[in-house]
Amino acid sequence: MVMICSNRAKVLHSAFALFICAFAAVLCILLGSNRYMADCVQQEAQAKDELASLIALGQQLADASDLLTNEVRAYAETEDITHLNNYWTEVLATRQRDAVIQTLENDQLPDEEAALLAQAKRCSDLLIDTETRSMHLILAAAGQNADDFPDGPLHSYVTRVTETPLSGADTALSAAQKRETARQILYDAAYERAKYEIMSPIEQFRQQTSDRLENEVARATVGRHTASEVQIFCLLCSLVLIAAVLWLLMRLYIVPLRRYTDALSSAAADRMRVRVMPCGASEPYRFGQMFNRLRATLERELENRRTAEEQMRQARDEADSANRAKSEFLAQMSHELRTPLGAVTGYLYLLERTPLNAQQKRYCSSMYTSSEALMELINQILDFSKIEAGALTFEAVVFDPTALLHAARRIVETASRGTHKLTLESREGLGSTFRFAMDLALAEPVLESECERLPEMDEEKTVLLVDDSEINLVMECELLRSFGLQVDTAASAGDALRLAEQRVYDLVLLDIRMPDMDGYELAKRLRRLETYRAVPLLALTADAVGGIRERALDAGMNDCITKPVRPDGLYQVLRRYYVPSADRRSVLRILVSESDHHRCGCHCILRTVLPVQEEQGTFRWLSGERCCCLLGILSDCF
Structure with a gap:
């Protein structure tokens, strides 16, 4: 057989040389x-x-x-x-x-x-x-x-x-x-x-x-x-030569390859039991021999791979089960922790709007700061879980006092080991001043602007609030009324449907988790009503896991608000769905300062718009988080 292959190779080489x-x-x-x-x-x-x-x-x-x-x-x-x-x-x-x-x-x-x-x-x-x-x-x-x-x-x-x-x-x-x-x-x-x-x-x-x-x-x-005539003659000769070369290739290469292909396409090939009969020129013949040897080796490798894949599949199923359990636990804990904490934050905000003396205002400020710190701690725990799952996302905000305070603490703690310049001025009885340089992004200008009040301050707007938690329901209702809105409340999805059928509201806020019917199903049923196809539907949720906003939008809602409900955040969301009015405007300068031994100082001069009857100046003690909150509320007025 080897001699036959050698003779075929010589004939092939001679023919190729002649044709070439x-x-x-x-x-x-x-x-x-x-x-x-x-x-x-x-x-x-x-x-x-x-x-x-x-x-x-x-x-x-x-x-x-x-x-x-x-x-x-x-x-x-x-x-x-x-x-x-x-x-x-x-x-x-x-x-x-x-x-x-x-x-x-x-x-x-x-x-x-x-x-x-x-x-x-x-x-x-x-x-x-x-x-x-x-x-x-x-x-x-x-x-x-x-x-x-x-x-x-x-x-x-x-x-x-x-x-x-x-x-x-x-x-x-x-x-x-x-x-x-x-x-x-x-x-x-x-x-x-x-x-x-x-x-x-x-x-x-x-x-x-x-x-x-x-x-x-x-x-x-x-x-x-x-x-042109010479070219036509040359083309005809080329066609004859090409046909001869193709015939040789067909006999010595294509026919053997076709036999190999037919053998590999058979049913036995699916079970890796096929063997080919070597034929053709020397190269196809050696290919058939090598294929038979590789088939035997591949059978052994596939058997080992199937065993390893089965072990990996079992380990992956166990890891997925543990990850699902952890995600469900985090979602439940997020909901359980954010719900009461949102009530605390909201009631503190409402309490600050009532007549209080200076000592009571300090108490409220301290409680608000502590609740914000607790919320930050909960968010950090959830961020760690997102990092582990590879689902952490970054967001650019106008001002982040928490991150700035953390960076300042880190600079002070590592100043002796770092290469950055840090100066200190200290006077007995007056205090100490630390100076350092940081690269911060330039925010959009928010000074010298005019306030755009909610249209509810000029004309009545009605809101339907749906929440199964009575404490949160009362708190959220008071927040909305503080914005000048008329609010009707419902403690269940069934009550919300009955109220919606009786009256057309300008906006609906509905909780996601409710016992009788979740917020997604309630939103779908409201959208089926002819009068509610264009009414804004806003979701309220305490879940911190991903996919909540996407599910809310798929259910027909317009936006999603995460608990605890922040007054400034709620105010910003409401502004998207009401046309603001610019009838009442007056300029007031406010100096906001911070002097807390737990945090660095935060000094900012803001310019906002208040009713004409307000005083022409005021001073308040605020924490870093409260300063950011106030900055967010006041910047919405520009």
């Missing part, structure tokens, strides 16, 4: 004919372009001569100085005739054609002398000279005409006779003969040029046709 030599010869002939055809096509196109160009130039030369004749005759007939000006502008300035002759001479014309051009130019120059005499007679008859045209090129043209002396006979003529003589010399037989002597060489030049270039086009066309 023949194909190379045909290819060389084909390339040569292609090059010759390209040259012929180029020569043909060049000859045609040159023919068209020379015909156009000859016509321009004839047109230039006719233009001079027409202008001088028009001047002799009308004595309009404009025609004299046009005549000499063409002769001295435009020089169309000279430009055409120069272009033709640059084309390296044959001697006979160049002689015809020279003859036409000489005759044209002689005719200019006759035409100059006619114009001089007209000027003399009119009693005009160069002094009558002091400005412009016309002065030089008239000077050139008058500098040509008239004969004694012409000078002795009267004015009428001069005009008549000027016209006669432009129409007599001598003038026509001179014109013929100009046009005849031009016409002969055009005819000879046309004949020469047409012959060149004909020769190029014949060459192109010959090259």
Whole structure:
């Protein structure tokens, strides 16, 4: 079998060598004919372009001569100085005739054609002398000279005409006779003969040029046709050679590969039990042998891989089960922790809006700060779980006091080991000041703006609030009413549906988790009502896991508010669905300061809009988080 494969390889190599030599010869002939055809096509196109160009130039030369004749005759007939000006502008300035002759001479014309051009130019120059005499007679008859045209090129043209002396006979003529003589010399037989002597060489030049270039086009066309016939013959030879090579490839390569493919496509190949019969040239034959060896090796590897995949599948199922349990636990804990904490934060906000003394305000501020710190701690715990799951996202905010305080603490703690510059000023009895530099993004300007109050302050708007937690329901209701809204509450989804059927509300806030029906289903049922297809539906949720907002939007809601409900955040969301009013505006400057031994100082000067009846200045102690909250509320008014 090895000897047979060796003989087949030798036959194949000899046949390939023969076909390659023949194909190379045909290819060389084909390339040569292609090059010759390209040259012929180029020569043909060049000859045609040159023919068209020379015909156009000859016509321009004839047109230039006719233009001079027409202008001088028009001047002799009308004595309009404009025609004299046009005549000499063409002769001295435009020089169309000279430009055409120069272009033709640059084309390296044959001697006979160049002689015809020279003859036409000489005759044209002689005719200019006759035409100059006619114009001089007209000027003399009119009693005009160069002094009558002091400005412009016309002065030089008239000077050139008058500098040509008239004969004694012409000078002795009267004015009428001069005009008549000027016209006669432009129409007599001598003038026509001179014109013929100009046009005849031009016409002969055009005819000879046309004949020469047409012959060149004909020769190029014949060459192109010959090259085309040679190419067709070479293509036929190439097709024969290609067919022979393909037949060899079919017998020695494609047929064996097809047999291998049929064997691999059989049912036994799916179970990796197929074996191929080596055949064909040496390469396909060795391929069949190597395939059979690799098949045996692959069977062993696949068996080992199936065992490893089964073990990995079991481990993955166990990890997924543990991860789902953790996610469910985090979602439940987030809901259980955020719900009461939201009530605490909301009631503290409402409590601060009631009449309080200074000590009570400090207590409220401290409680609010503690609740914000607790919420930050809960968020950090949830962030750690998101980092583990690879679902943590970053968000750019206008101002983040918590992150700034953390960075400040880290700078102070590691100042001795770092390379940043940190300065300290301390005075006994006054305190200490730390200075350092940080790179912060430049926020959008929010100063010198006007407040846009909620339209509810000017016109009544109704809101339907749905929450199964009575404490949160009362707190959220008070928050909405503090914004000037009329609020109806419902402790269940069924109550909300009954109220919605009785009255059309301007906006609906509904909790996601409710015992009888969740917020997603309630939103879908509200959207089925004709009167609620365009009413904004806002979701309230204490879940911190991902996908809540997407599910709310899919259910037909417009937005999602995360508990605990922040007054400034709720205010911002409400502004998106109510057109603000700009009727009440007044400017008030507020100084907000912080001096808490637990946090760094936070100093900011804000400018906001309050009702006209308010005082013109106030001072309040706020924590860093409270300052950010107030900044968010006040920035919405700009």
